[in-house]
Amino acid sequence: MKNIDRLLNDLNNMSPLSVGFWKDLQPMMAEKRKKNGHIFLKPGKFARKAWQLISGFIVSVKISDTGEQFVTRIYYPKDIVTDLESFFENVPVRYQFIGIGETLVLEINKPDVTKLLKQTS
Secondary structure (H helix, E strand, O other), rough: OOOHHHHHHHHHOEEEEEEEHHHHHHOEEEHHHHEOEEEEEOOOOOEEEEEEEEEEEEEEEEEEEOOEEEEEEEEOOOOOOOOOHHHHHOOOOEEEEEEEEEEEEEEEEEHHHHHHHHOOO
């Protein structure tokens, strides 16, 4: 729970959050521990979750037509991780997102974000 509170405090410092938004957002996030090699997103699928990385690392990997893997980005603690285009615009994920080492993340599901967006419109 302390990681969720820390994230909410960070968001509040960037832009003040209303008490209602704070209360709505808090139960939507879940702290998850993942093992080394966990695949967060796969190419061709749709991003249904987003994460704030608390500890560990996540890499996005492009897989060439010949099967070679190229790291396109490394995510560090405090980074927000997802394929934004897939998450918000419903296009297939382009890269594979893989946890390196044991990772601890705060996870939120797309339907919860959509619900929040509808409430603030």
